[in-house]
Amino acid sequence: MAGLFENEATRPLADRLRPKTLNEVVGQDHLVGETGPIGRMVRAQRLASMILWGTPGCGKTTIARLLADVTDLHFEPISAIFSGVADLRKIFERARERRAMGQGTLLFIDEIHRFNRAQQDSFLPYMEDGTIVLVGATTENPSFELNPAVLSRSQVMVLKRLDEEGMQGLLVRAEQEMGFTLPLTEGARQSVIAMADGDGRYLLNMAEELFNLPPSEAMDSNELADVIQKRAPIYDKGQEGHYNLISALHKSLRGSDCDAALYWLARMLVGGEDPNFIARRLLRFAVEDIGLADPNAMSQALHAWQSFERLGSPEGELALAQAVIYLGTAPKSNAAYKAYNTSVVAAKETGSLSPPKHILNAPTKMMKDLGYGKNYAYDHNTKDGFSGQNYFPDNMPRHNFYQPVERGFEREVKKRLLYWDRLRQERQNS
Template sequence: MVGLFEDPSSRPLADRLRPQTLDQVVGQDHLVGENGPVGRMVRAQRLASMILWGTPGCGKTTIARLLADVTDMHFEPLSAIFSGVADLRKIFEKARERKAMGQGTLLFIDEIHRFNRAQQDSFLPYMEDGTIVLVGATTENPSFELNAALLSRSQVMVLKRLDEKGMDDLLVRAEQEMGFELPLSDEARQSVIAMADGDGRYLLNMAEELFTLPPGDALDTGDLATVIQKRAPIYDKGQEGHYNLISALHKSLRGSDCDAALYWLARMLAGGEDPNYIARRLLRFAVEDIGLADPNAMSQALHAWQSFERLGSPEGELALAQAVIYLGTAPKSNAAYSAYKSSVRSAKETGSLSPPMHILNAPTKMMKDLGYGKDYAYDHDAQDGFSGQNYFPDNMPRHNFYQPVERGFEREVNKRLLYWDKLRQERQKS
């Protein structure tokens, strides 16, 4: 509600775009739609206590407010972070008075999992006699965080994280509210949606910042990073020699020139470089540039570092030299490094997609009822010890992040991967 003298444009964009009816709620049709459980309650005007479980910014508070509006109940919001038993007693007393006058009370508890066991138990008698209808919101698994007694008197409603379409719908609404489009290229618009990671409130906060930019050409993804992210700090130019020499050592090892690498090692040690810094870089090189082409490279680098720590200088420097020779002459592969970078990029693009239901653990009855762990195939019981099930999120295509090279030990790893790919394709057809 806007005050008489309040300028609506002074309110945050996310607040101005808060849905006024349930059908305006984005991304939760499975709950608030005509055939959803909440939608059916509203049509029958018989609201049951419920726990809204979902990620931040998916509409939990909004749904609670709208439920109070459409059922003509008094809306009583409370945060579990800032409230205690004394606050609850006052609310229960006022709710009892309203009940006597013929009006119900919808008690909305944000972050309900923050209440301890005794506080949660205090709701029970008032829920049972109809003094309040409890709507709790939580980002945590109710099975772990809420009392069994409270759960038995409530329905758990699982809200979905907003998908790409829902997020784009929010941006369109924001543009309609502001009267002009966001200054973004198509790719930059997708980047903003990906950065919000299913959080509608965060998305609208970013959009509000972008709306304040002066008129100009549409921002691309590069421009976007300068607007909504801090630039990485620049190295002190006084340390240029330090970084030049470690770069020379690293690239000499990558080029399998152990003689040049030994030269740069000697240069750095003679210049007073900390040997522990060099040892750390050698371990990093073993992981990034050799990887599974020679799994022993990491052990050699780590043992050289440990040997230096025990021997000290100058004897321990020979251990570093030995590691340089081993790493320089080892077969090279950055396949593991590239696979990890690709997986990180994909993880950022897809956000917080849930694992497929069949590989989720189901330690509680509620989670089993929701389908957690259903139809999981135990690989050790399968033919060849390989079930071929999908372990990526549903609706996400399979990615082959790891592409081993035909060098060193990775040649053998590649044979296994090809064999499993063949089995997977055969068993998905059957």
């Protein structure tokens, strides 16, 4: 029964929308559906101890609470972060008393991987004699974080991160609860889902923040970012000359004008600039603007920095000048820089997709049973030392992030990539 001063409107939206039955749980039909292992346990009214393994906000706590309801077990929740052996002893004692009265106890331990080995061992006698049904929740791999003895007495249930359909469903529920539609364009709505990255609770918290905004026209993605993301602080304009000169040095190097670059280097050193600041920028330039067009550029920049640190000023400044000449006259390519930036965009858009199971290691039996490492082709044992297998996440199309240029060493790299692309097509076609 709600308290005297409690009402639905004051409860967080995520709490108000918490499923009241297992059928309302989003995205976990493979576990709680009629043919799923948890669904079968519920129908038989015989609940086994289990570990719920999944990403944040996928429904672990909700499932545990609902399991207690549908099996008439007393729900005893604790967090491994804030509890110790003394707390567990009290819980086990209360569970014994309930058992004597004819009621079982479902002990739900959030962040169970936080318990150490001794704390985990304390569960075992009470799991074995039926005093408790343990339901642990973890975001970490149980094979590495939980004692084998606990795992042997539990079933590991792998929860899926919520997909786009499930997240859309949550937003619709939220809108039905609030009685009006989120003030978002379709693109902004997709952005909210992408930001949540499979976390239903985080999605609903963002939605609640948007619901509480003053009424307005539908926001697009840019306006949404202004509302729910903080801006990074800008640079101190008092140091404008400092940044202008390093920019001039960098762009002179990019333009392969080593004489102009030497001038700006000298201007900065004469003006009292920290040589370590310059050396850091030279190393950055080597990886950003030269890359694999000349793989030795990064070594030259790093060695110049190290030489300055050992020689000190003024002799060490000659090492920086030598690096400037080398970098200014080297072939240029930003292909690696562009490839990384493009891959970052793809990583943010796709969220937390798992690697395909055939390239995952399986050091434990449980992981082997889940299909980790199955059908992996060891490239060294294949023709040409190249298997052509897929290493991107399942259902994610292949991307060619790296596009080498026809300059310097990258010309040779491009030949290799084209060769492997041809072999990959041949392997896939066969």
